[in-house]
Amino acid sequence: xxxxxxxxxxxxxxxxxxxxxxxxxxxxxxxxxxxxxxxxxxxxxxxxxxxxxxxxxxxxxxxxxx
Amino acid sequence: xxxxxxxxxxxxxxxxxxxxxxxxxxxxxxxxxxxxxxxxxxxxxxxxxxxxxxxxxxxxxxxxxxxxxxxxxxxxxxxxxxxxxxxxxxxxxxxxxxxxxxxxxxxxxxxxxxxxxxxxxxxxxxxxxxxxxxxxxxxxxxxxxxxxxxxxxxxxxxxxxxxxxxxxxxxxxxx
Numbered sequence: 001x002x003x004x005x006x007x008x009x010x011x012x013x014x015x016x017x018x019x020x021x022x023x024x025x026x027x028x029x030x031x032x033x034x035x036x037x038x039x040x041x042x043x044x045x046x047x048x049x050x051x052x053x054x055x056x057x058x059x060x061x062x063x064x065x066x
Numbered sequence: 067x068x069x070x071x072x073x074x075x076x077x078x079x080x081x082x083x084x085x086x087x088x089x090x091x092x093x094x095x096x097x098x099x100x101x102x103x104x105x106x107x108x109x110x111x112x113x114x115x116x117x118x119x120x121x122x123x124x125x126x127x128x129x130x131x132x133x134x135x136x137x138x139x140x141x142x143x144x145x146x147x148x149x150x151x152x153x154x155x156x157x158x159x160x161x162x163x164x165x166x167x168x169x170x171x172x173x174x175x176x177x178x179x180x181x182x183x184x185x186x187x188x189x190x191x192x193x194x195x196x197x198x199x200x201x202x203x204x205x206x207x208x209x210x211x212x213x214x215x216x217x218x219x220x221x222x223x224x225x226x227x228x229x230x231x232x233x234x235x236x237x238x239x240x241x
Binding site for chain 2 (some may be wrong): 011013050
């Protein structure tokens with residue numbers, strides 16, 4: 001898959017797609033069952049990143065993890 | 067009336083939790099909102115457990131409950147731009163249920179890949195995932211352009227994605 005679509009999925013999950021991007025991503029998802037799975041894989045990583053960063057923050061006692 | 071043990075419900079819910087959380091976070095982009103929805107789903111799971119058909123995958127049933135909670139959230143908050151049309155929404159829910167077995171391997175690979183992330187990358191992830199900031203807010207906090215944050219996040223995600231895929235492919239090829 002091209003980085004273009006990966007980036008569009010990432011922008012969607014980060015809450016910052018334009019309306020045009022959202023509509024195009026929606027059509028891309030429907031165009032091929034593999035694209036649905038690609039969206040889900042990206043969303044899995046997104047969700048795990050949230051949990052991992054939260055866990056790291058908790059381990060550091062709420063201090064910066066960077 | 068059939069009674070189910072708390073342990074039985076807890077075990078099934080805990081196993082499905084990562085998939086349900088990821089599904090909810092796909093559409094509830096504010097992490098606090100997503101957490102509230104997840105709690106509502108967990109309570110509904112306990113309340114409706116007697117309706118669950120034990121011959122079908124639990125995760126698909128729990129995602130069905132999450133689907134209804136997400137639709138209620140969409141109406142309540144008028145966040146229609148965070149959603150796709152019904153066809154895509156349904157397909158994504160089904161795909162999450164079908165991909166349950168991938169959740170743990172992706173997590174294990176990602177944990178390893180995160181060890182290689184630079185301090186700068188961790189800083190970006192902290193602002194996005196712990197502070198729950200959007201690109202625009204991250205750009206303001208770091209006094210840089212929104213475009214540079216977007217490019218930075220795209221590169222970071224691509225590096226993590228490639229690392230995760232490589233690790234999962236390597237794990238599959240081990241006899």
